[in-house]
Amino acid sequence: MMKIYWKILQNEFQTLFRAKWVLGYGLIFLLLTDTLFRFAGGGTEVWVSVSNIMLLLIPIISLIYGILYIYQSRDYLELLLTQPVNRPTLFWGLYTGISAPLTVAFIIGSALPLAWHGGLSEGSASQFFLVLGLGSMLTFIFVGLGFLMGLWFYDDKIKGFGFSIVIWLFMAVIYDGLIMVIIFMFGDYPLETGIIAVTMLNPMDLARILILIEFDISALMGYTGAIFNKFFGTSLGTLASFGMLSIWLVIPAWAGLRVFRKKDF
Amino acid sequence: MIQINNLKKAFGPHQVLKGIDLDIPEGQATGVVGPNGAGKTTLIKTILGLVKSDSGDISINDIHLNGNYDYRRQIGYMPQHAHYPEQMVVSDLFQFIEDLREEESVYKQDLIDEFNLEPELHKQLRVLSGGNKQKVGATLAMMFNPSILFFDEPTAGLDPHSSFIFKERIEKEKEAGKTMFITSHIMSELEQLVDHVIFILEGEIKYYGRIDDLLKDNQQERLEGAIAKLMEEPAR
Numbered sequence: 001m002m003k004i005y006w007k008i009l010q011n012e013f014q015t016l017f018r019a020k021w022v023l024g025y026g027l028i029f030l031l032l033t034d035t036l037f038r039f040a041g042g043g044t045e046v047w048v049s050v051s052n053i054m055l056l057l058i059p060i061i062s063l064i065y066g067i068l069y070i071y072q073s074r075d076y077l078e079l080l081l082t083q084p085v086n087r088p089t090l091f092w093g094l095y096t097g098i099s100a101p102l103t104v105a106f107i108i109g110s111a112l113p114l115a116w117h118g119g120l121s122e123g124s125a126s127q128f129f130l131v132l133g134l135g136s137m138l139t140f141i142f143v144g145l146g147f148l149m150g151l152w153f154y155d156d157k158i159k160g161f162g163f164s165i166v167i168w169l170f171m172a173v174i175y176d177g178l179i180m181v182i183i184f185m186f187g188d189y190p191l192e193t194g195i196i197a198v199t200m201l202n203p204m205d206l207a208r209i210l211i212l213i214e215f216d217i218s219a220l221m222g223y224t225g226a227i228f229n230k231f232f233g234t235s236l237g238t239l240a241s242f243g244m245l246s247i248w249l250v251i252p253a254w255a256g257l258r259v260f261r262k263k264d265f
Numbered sequence: 266m267i268q269i270n271n272l273k274k275a276f277g278p279h280q281v282l283k284g285i286d287l288d289i290p291e292g293q294a295t296g297v298v299g300p301n302g303a304g305k306t307t308l309i310k311t312i313l314g315l316v317k318s319d320s321g322d323i324s325i326n327d328i329h330l331n332g333n334y335d336y337r338r339q340i341g342y343m344p345q346h347a348h349y350p351e352q353m354v355v356s357d358l359f360q361f362i363e364d365l366r367e368e369e370s371v372y373k374q375d376l377i378d379e380f381n382l383e384p385e386l387h388k389q390l391r392v393l394s395g396g397n398k399q400k401v402g403a404t405l406a407m408m409f410n411p412s413i414l415f416f417d418e419p420t421a422g423l424d425p426h427s428s429f430i431f432k433e434r435i436e437k438e439k440e441a442g443k444t445m446f447i448t449s450h451i452m453s454e455l456e457q458l459v460d461h462v463i464f465i466l467e468g469e470i471k472y473y474g475r476i477d478d479l480l481k482d483n484q485q486e487r488l489e490g491a492i493a494k495l496m497e498e499p500a501r
Contacts, residue, residue, distance in 0.1 A: 007364045011357075018352040018389075075348040079405065082313050083365050084337040264276070264316040 001089045008090065012097025022105050025061065029054075029109030037117040044215060047127040050110060051211045054135045059142045059204060060168045062102060066146020067164050069098055071157055078265055091260045095253060099143040103136045110135070130214050134207045137245055141203050142168075144252030151259040171204045203248040206241045213237050266291050267312065267413070267444065272321030274307055281307045283468040285321070291412075294445040296455035296476075298492055299465035305448050306345075308465065309415055313342055325413065338366065341411040345418045347402035351391035355382070355401060358390065362405055371410035379430060380404060395422045403431060413444045420454060432458060452489040462488070464495055471495055 016022050032053055036046040070077075080090055110132060114120060120128055146164060153160035179195060199205045269287040273280070281304045289295060297305045310316040312323055314330060314337060323330045330336065349358060363370055377383055380400040385393055393401070399422045406414060416435070420428040435458050439445060449455050455462065455476075462479060464472040472479060472495055476488055485491040 004365060004367070007361070011361045011364075014357070015350050015353050018354075072348075073350065075344060075346050076350055078315060078342075078344055079347075079349065079362075079402075080365070081315055082337055082340065082342045083362065084335050085365060086334050262317065265310070 001086065004085055005089050005093045008093025009097045009100070012094065013101050016098070016101040022101055025102065026105030026109035028057075029106055030112055033110050034113040034117075037113050043124050044127060047124060047131050048211075048215055051131045051134070051215075054106075054110075054131065054138075055204060055207060055211075056172060058106065058135050058138045059172065062099070062139045062142035063146040063149075063164050063168055064161075065102065066098065066143040067150040067160055068146075069094075070147060070150025070154070071160070074154075074265075081265055087261050088257060091257050095144065095147055095256065098147075099140045102143065103139045106135050106139065107132050127214055130210065134210060134245075137249055138203065138207055141245075141248050141252060144249075144256055148252050148256040148259065151256060151263060154263070154265075171202050175202050175205060200240070200244045203245060206245045206248070210238060210241045210245075213241075266326055268322075268324045269312075270322045272308075272311065272323065273319045274304075274311060274316060275319055281468050282311070282318070285468075285470060287463070287470070287473065289444060291444055292442045293461055294439050294443075294447070294459040295461040295463055296459040297446055297448040297463050297465065298450075298452070298455065300496070303465045304468045305465055306417065309342075309417065309446060309448065313337070313340065313415065338368070338409075339411050340413045340415065341406035341409065342415045343399075343402050343406035343417065343419055345421065347398045349390050349398070349401070351389065353390050354387060355390060355393070356386045358401070359404070359408070366409065368409060370408040373404065373408040376404040376408055376434075379434060380427070396424055396427055399423055400427065400431075403434075407434070407438065411443075414438060414446070416445070416447045418449055419447065420449070420451070452487065452492060456488045464492060466496065471498075 029050070033046065033050055036049050040046050040049070081087070111128075114128075145167060149160050149164050149167075153163065179198060183195065199209065267287065267289040269285055272282055272285040274282040285304075285308060297309065299305050307316055311318050312325070312330075314334065325336050326339065328336045353361075359370070359373060363373075377386065380403065382397065382400055382404065385397050385401075390398065390401070399419075403416075403419065406416070419435075420431060423431060432454075435445070435447075439458075445459070447455065447459055460476055461474065462472065462476050463470060479491045480486065480488070483491040483494045485494065
């Protein structure tokens, strides 16, 4: 089955890169990083800015692409499902086959400008790897969520897209605002532990927190970030966030697989 | 040989298959007819493993379908629509399915020649006409020389010439002793291609047998008339 998995993965890579837009997606990050290098001259400022854009862009694009793939591939899925291949192998092949090329485009796009801007400066290497690592994790998480939504609302595209947009909006914007409101309203009570627990439930917040801990810029990263930094400090916070983010990596894919196995196509 | 026992399937509150029993011997060509929503596609998709039944039992050549997937090696399926990934090149698609099955195709070149797909081989699927996409679907269904073939509305998108070639191919498969299922709304086409017919109405099999017998029983010349008569029956 492993061999078949690789075949599916390889085929998705080939097909996706033939679709020019993945190259465009990589190009966006290339232009972004290159421009930032020119203006900020390299170092921390570049990677902070890249991380800011990446935190908004990667989840929405991955989510939409994940769900779009399911909706566009209904006949193709039927073809593959009528071949002598088991469903889990097919699911992992397609899921990683979509997530990996997007990740590769992001990584190459962001890293390529280093070639002509003279590599990583002292101290920014760990920041660079953190931003790329988080971007990759977010890609896999949100493609997984997109797959899940697409399989769940297989016959109701409007609902599927609607929920996806709401998920993104909620995690990217509303979540932090909601926490602010809670803090504002119940400021007299000891809320920190609760807030931290709630923050842990949002993968975009987790990525944000990891960036803020690494870059030590809590003021720029919203209220949840500030609280988190204060509470955890550096090493425990990093560990806890990475742990939670890894769980997030598993949950959408696992749920998607469950739906995929039982689904009537 | 395909055996189906008391097969049931519901989508939500809607009972689509209400206890189907079928015995299809090897080498039989069977037409599946019935009004839209009668359960034809669901029945076929259940045999293919695309839809999971609620209860009942299907076995193909004495292999129970229960979670088994290797039996699909013996099955070819040509779907009604064949919208495959737009950027994929036709020859790559064929190659990919061969890789997926870890199996060399038997009739790929024959089918490409017959359907005149040679000029399309290096094109991306998005530029292919609807008819050519269907021919790609037909090639995928038959190229591994499976012993059981399913065709869902196979000629719906084909021009008269392609349709003719396709039917010739089906005749050939039939002569080679393949077990075949064809769903179609075109009764004259079924008369031409199959000798048995399953008539499904509201999730139940109303008739299963030879077309000749059906015509005789209902004193009809054509299948269309016989089926129309069967559909009126519950009202009587």
